[in-house]
Amino acid sequence: MSTEASPSSTRVDPEDEVVELCSELIRIDTSNYGDGSGPGERVAAERVAELLAEVGLDPVMVESEPGRASVVARIEGSDPSRTDALLLHGHLDVVPARAEDWQVDPFSGEVQDGCVWGRGAVDMKDMDAMILAVLRARLREGRRPARPVVVAFLADEEASGHKGAHFVADHHADLLEGCTEAISEVGGFSVHAGGKRFYAIETAEKGLAWMRLRAAGRAGHGSMVATDNAVTELCAAVTRLGQYQWPLRMTKTVRLFLEAVSEETGVAFDPDDPSALLTELGALARIVGATLRNTTNPTVLQAGYKANVIPQEAFAQVDGRFLPGYEDEFFATVDELLGPNVTREFVAHDIAVEVDPGGALWEKMEAALLAEDPGARVVPYCLSGGTDTKSFTPLGITGYGFAPLRMPADLDFSGMFHGVDERVPVDGLQFGVRVLDRLLDSL
Template identity: 60%
Template sequence: MAICRDLIRLDTSNYGTGEGPGERAAAELVMELLTEVGLEPELFESRPGRASVVVRLEGQDPSRPALVLHGHLDVVPAAAGDWSVGPFAAELTDDVEGGMIWGRGAVDMKDMDAMILAVVRQLVREGRKPARDVVVAFFADEEAGGKFGAGYLTREHPGLFEGATEAISEVGGFSVDVDGRRAYLLQTAEKSLAWLRLIADGRAGHGSQVNEDNAVVALADAVARIGRHAWPYTPTPTVDALLRGVADLTGLPYDGARFAEDPAMVDALVAALGPAAKFVGATVRNTSNPTQLEAGYKANVIPGSASAVVDVRLLPGHEVAGMATLRELAGPDVRIETVHQDVSLEVPFTGSLVDAMVDAIGAEDPGATVLPYTLSGGTDNKWLSRLGITGYGFAPLRLPAELDFAGMFHGVDERVPADALKFGTRVLDRLLRTC
């Protein structure tokens, strides 16, 4: 708990420009906490202030493939005026038994960073080794796509991850209430990411004249078509497995063969996940949301060009068809440029690591169910996948049923129960001993 609060107090806001406070202060704290117990971590700066930390723990059986256990040190910005408490004050309140920790990063993801540090420090202090080698990494820049963090390290220092085949990080392992029963969502898939710039060129001129080649009009039409497009419900293996599990818990009907034809059936199962429905509801289809607009410099001047940015998230296996649809929606008068693009991920809900994660949850919360799910956003597992490393989202937290955990990602008043951190630390410790 103390580590989490100390990390939150360090403003590591990532504005997506490559500038800002950076992660250096948090990286130095991580270095201090790891060296204090006798480890020899390394700090890497991709540019001044943009710092990541990596250390490798020797396992009981170093001949086995290594595991990467990673988090990110940056957070999205927070407007203090919107918060009930100071976003970097790390206040501890008595909202729930054991207390609630408030602040930017309490959910995304200094909570998991703190759990990783607590487990690693305890292992070393007690002279215990994990079951296999573990590469522990704290990355910079995840909130802006990872270019200066995981991207930099996987490109420039791939040897740090030598022999690793699997990885664990955000966003999964948290509990939800499903019809009065607790279920944990283990992330086994991520949508692809594409930040696309739409550009329309036209004929500049005086605002008082007739202009049938107005770039703003062409852009506005394209943005409206893309933003209003009703993407069809599309099943993927992970979403299908999740909804089957929810159907088993609730008794609600589910027929995977009718997924696309019966949105109401899908919506009912998604709704049964409570607050987590916000996450899951975005994974039953592709999404494309306009987020930025730019055009003109004066009220009476028709600009020669106009641009917009669209945040596109496509389902695993549907990227090619999705991009073709976007080009059609944009139309012939608007060109598309890529601002940032990254892959989708999807792995089976099977294997020894998955079994170990399920068992670790079951040992601490007997009778709970673990279900796979797809993340609508993305994680640094995308970068690790370029090295052939299979990634999962598993930041285990046992949460109060009424807590809107999913809604606090990038939201205001981020907070996490202190007891949830203690639970997650126990689960991670058990996992490293058995996986």
Template identity: 70%
Template sequence: MPYERKEPGMGVLKGEDEVVELCRDLIRIDSTNAGDNAGPGERAAAEYVAGKLAEVGLEPRILESDARRANVVARIEGTDPGRDALLVHGHLDVVPFNAADWTHHPLAGEVADGCVWGRGAVDMKDMDAMVLAVVRQRLREGRRPARDVVLVFTADEEAGGTYGAQYLTEKHPDVFEGCTEAIGEVGGFSVSIDEARRLYLIEAAEKGIAWMKLTATGRAGHGSMLNSDNAVTELAEAVGRLGRHEWPVRLTPTVRLFLEEASAALNVEFDAGDAEATVAKLGPLARMIGAVLRNTANPTMLSSGYKANVIPQTATAHVDGRFLPGYEEEFFATVDELLGPQVTREFVYHDIAVETSFDGPLVAAMAASLSAEDPGARAVPYTLSGGTDLKAFSRLGIRGFGFAPLRLPADLDFSGMFHGVDERVPVDSLKFGVRVLDRFLDLA
């Protein structure tokens, strides 16, 4: 049936009633970020978010790190001043797109087939909208959480956070005063085991990031002559060794616990010596989980020369490296061995891996809020192969999780839509997330 908007005045406006429109509005604001600081920026989205928070009595601040690169921060005072604060964060930027590839224009925010379509529907304007909807409902109703809740909507997450999370933690650390725990993106979504049971994956760890530029230097010369010091040959061989290297499986605590929980839910025995067999049973999710069994290094770019008959003096390549928590030293030692002495590396971008234990009151609050809305829910931790703003916040001693709760249809390839084509989120999933987050803020 077609989606119908419930206007203010048609009864009490609940978070569930406006989350879809909030999500659509955010998607329609172009905040694409190609990583070159030349796009539209997040200023328009930040002004929209700040306006929605101000409407319900908060005093949000827009903190601009550069022209158009805007972050929004606000604090909800809790009823118990003795409690540590909770950080709830989301980012406002999205990755670029080719509109011709999409069924519905990625900036249209269309509602079709029971879903909100558009760039950011999954990553992560859906969570931004759910947070806005929950906060607006609670403050309209005069319901404040027990602990302070710090709301942070960042710029530039899709390009490493230089203008967003890193800027805030370095230049405005006062924003995070009292914060010891956090929730953010890429977690809390369901994976169906059967009609009655669902795993909800809560991010408890992230791989580290090492985007590297490789350079080989040789002897320039004429392409028709003998040359035993060819930079292109040296680089190509090194890139081949690195790209074909079979990294060993390393079961970190979070990965092991996830595989044990998944095996139990699938009624199969977990064999630590063959973790890939368990991952293979996860369907489309195997792409995401399979990448956290080991370190990875994928060559992504090659460049050298300017003319077919000229041997260049230098050749370069770029590699996307990701390392597991606790295995950074092993990762770089292996990379250097594979590259050999004739190829140098430098960082294009480098950031830490993070991991926290899956226990404590905050984890219990997430699990309980999910179970209250879905009796078939089983909360399990997992490791994200990518990275989020949590890396920056963790440097302040904040323990964080990915918790953007969504109950999803069993046949929806959710993980495949991150940065993909036809990104969309079910309307019912958004409403489910609002209910879960509302309960969570009562329990956290």
């Protein structure tokens, strides 16, 4: 799945190319609406395959269904005794964007005010571009890492990955042969607290439970007394879920993160009430706060078709997230809150993951970051959402979130994810290229 790339005398600066690639990928609309109605990832996958083939790789494209394409390629290591491959993976799809809400066309990839703007700028065509720019530069120059590297650009992450990462893991696991560790999105970015810059590497993420609720009742005329109303039953259950105060649960990863912030800021860490420490984190407090407990957020309601007809059924959807180690508690509580007259089924369900910080790869990621920013501190953290890491964990692949970006303190980085006016600083992309290159040198 790879061919030998000969060193090229033509020098292409990856710090320049990463900006061009990020803009180009953003201009390819890969909006994922979650219902199969979007354009798919095929056009972007073809372009990525072309960019990889240009530097001597032999990319493999797989489709879970027409248009839902993922690309995988392998780079053999320079040390033939190393068989433990590293998986670098990113997703090609993005959430939708409405142009009228944005300052710029969300699919323009425009560069202005020192940033690349557009849907996917941080989630996650920035990391796709960094991987491509670094690998293309290294292969042009004949610089292979010591251990094998498998690179994957995947479909459908924004709709739980069943047509992308899960499909590759379930049906094309041979493409990932030898992979023992992986790095991907939503980690390695900078966080400012108490005048100190931290880099948060994701070592844990919450599990996923998108649930469809159903209540049944007696259909009838809207003018009659109705004691068996499906809408009433459903709304009561949805209210109980949405207003439930989930208890604080301190996982190992979150504790390590908050202890580090406490040490650097001097703000006391109270495990029973870390709210004072969260205020030091600015906008990132939204993510960290959501990793202190399980969550259930109602998102969709559906019932009826006419004002004077009592419907026989009512439906809702709820976005549930559970912490590593607390899945059983989560579902037991959900079922108690729903009561006996409301049923649930999964729209999507996936595991929570947590790995210990430390070990050789962690140390190399930390060293690569600190080489570019010596005064910073590297800490583990838990992601409140989920990534394609979940798809590869059952294959025995240890995954980390490591898409390195040095961000200005006044940029609401967490608000960029799925937000309006999503953008990534050019110098942040260039920082990421340097860090990833250092990491690959150290493997």
